[in-house]
Amino acid sequence: MSNTVGSHIVNEVISRIEDNVDRLLNLLRALIQVDTCNPPGDYRRISEIVADEFLSLGLNVQPLQGQDGKPNIIGYLPGSQGNKTLLVSAHMDVVPVGKAEDWAVDPFGGEIIEGKIYGRGSADTKCGLACQVEALRAIRSAGVELTENLLLGATVDDETAGTMGMKYVIEKGLRSVGWPRPDRVLIGEPSDLAVVGAWKGRIWYEITLGGIAAHGGAPEHGVNAIDKMISLINEIKKMDLKSHPLTGHDSINIGTITGGTKINVVADECKATFDIRYGPPRKASEVDSFVRGVIKDLEKKDRHFRVRSVSVWDFRDPVWIDPEDDFVKCLLSCVREVTAREPTFTGSLSAGDLHHCFMNGIPGAWIGPGKMEVAHKPNEYVEISKLVAATKIYALAILKQCSKV
Ligand SMILES: [Zn+2]
Numbered sequence: 115m116s117n118t119v120g121s122h123i124v125n126e127v128i129s130r131i132e133d134n135v136d137r138l139l140n141l142l143r144a145l146i147q148v149d150t151c152n153p154p155g156d157y158r159r160i161s162e163i164v165a166d167e168f169l170s171l172g173l174n175v176q177p178l179q180g181q182d183g184k185p186n187i188i189g190y191l192p193g194s195q196g197n198k199t200l201l202v203s204a205h206m207d208v209v210p211v212g213k214a215e216d217w218a219v220d221p222f223g224g225e226i227i228e229g230k231i232y233g234r235g236s237a238d239t240k241c242g243l244a245c246q247v248e249a250l251r252a253i254r255s256a257g258v259e260l261t262e263n264l265l266l267g268a269t270v271d272d273e274t275a276g277t278m279g280m281k282y283v284i285e286k287g288l289r290s291v292g293w294p295r296p297d298r299v300l301i302g303e304p305s306d307l308a309v310v311g312a313w314k315g316r317i318w319y320e321i322t323l324g325g326i327a328a329h330g331g332a333p334e335h336g337v338n339a340i341d342k343m344i345s346l347i348n349e350i351k352k353m354d355l356k357s358h359p360l361t362g363h364d365s366i367n368i369g370t371i372t373g374g375t376k377i378n379v380v381a382d383e384c385k386a387t388f389d390i391r392y393g394p395p396r397k398a399s400e401v402d403s404f405v406r407g408v409i410k411d412l413e414k415k416d417r418h419f420r421v422r423s424v425s426v427w428d429f430r431d432p433v434w435i436d437p438e439d440d441f442v443k444c445l446l447s448c449v450r451e452v453t454a455r456e457p458t459f460t461g462s463l464s465a466g467d468l469h470h471c472f473m474n475g476i477p478g479a480w481i482g483p484g485k486m487e488v489a490h491k492p493n494e495y496v497e498i499s500k501l502v503a504a505t506k507i508y509a510l511a512i513l514k515q516c517s518k519v
Pocket residue numbers: 205238239272303304466
């Protein structure tokens with residue numbers, strides 16, 4: 115800690131976090147030990163654990179649920195002045211484990227080995243949730259009065275980009291219980307303690323082209339849909355890929371391609387999926403008109419180019435918070451004070467829960483103790499030292515945003 119955080123109360127909160135690392139680790143292990151792989155996304159047990167934790171912090175707690183079995187657990191602590199509202203949140207679901215034999219540890223064990231806790235969700239993002247709870251516990255036990263409103267959130271279905279998670283909370287859930295809409299949001303996604311403030315947009319297409327079957331030895335009598343798909347891929351790949359200082363290079367990935375029935379038959383159908391990602395300020399609509407323009411040109415130039423269907427599975431604009439926003443400056447100062455290092459401000463691939471906040475005019479950022487490079491992989495882990503640092507960062511952020519300390 116640098117001595118810029120001088121006040122007595124801040125020191126008190128920080129030392130309570132340092133004195134209670136065991137409780138933090140136990141909570142994270144308990145969360146990892148509940149299987150919340152999504153799909154299928156069974157939230158029964160974890161929502162009880164989280165609700166009990168939130169209640170133990172003296173919060174008003176509601177399961178904001180747009181559908182049975184999808185309870186977003188939200189805790190609310192009204193501030194004495196209540197002019198602003200901060201939402202601090204993390205999701206409860208995790209991606210599936212994959213092949214069990216790729217794991218050297220039990221994915222639901224929460225084992226501690228050499229300063230790291232292992233398990234599915236340890237980095238993404240049960241760690242964020244545990245640290246957020248313990249940050250607020252330290253603040254509560256130090257007796258700090260919050261002047262501004264605080265919402266603590268544990269959401270469902272982030273990993274499946276579902277509509278019953280943060281989207282429901284922001285658009286309907288909070289209003290349904292008369293709680294305020296947040297002004298700023300802090301999410302515990304893996305960032306290795308960097309402040310993440312910009313995310314790529316993405317469009318996912320599944321495009322099916324038609325052909326005409328014929329003998330493979332006389333392809334001139336048919337139309338090969340695979341050949342047509344190759345032309346389409348080559349044209350789409352001519353998209354002008356840009357680079358953004360925070361989100362990096364735009365990208366196009368052909369995720370799957372299927373077509374044809376037999377080696378000696380001209381393929382009468384070919385289907386491919388395209389995952390196109392782009393940084394700010396490019397809009398999804400701009401990318402979409404490029405792709406549709408390419409298809410129109412091919413149809414014009416080649417009478418055998420037949421599109422059977424274009425389905426759009428995802429259509430997202432990039433989102434970003436102004437680096438000059440006071441919230442960003444506040445978060446950077448929190449990281450700087452806790453780590454005694456110059457913090458990183460960066461971007462990431464996909465905003466997840468935060469996307470729905472931005473779409474509703476509510477900016478936010480990520481800070482998490484996990485590393486993105488171990489998320490969604492076998493042997494996922496989080497470093498204990500990062501857990502402690504993240505808890506302090508969340509506590510400072512809550513104090514700076516919601517109290518006069
Ligand atoms: Zn996540």
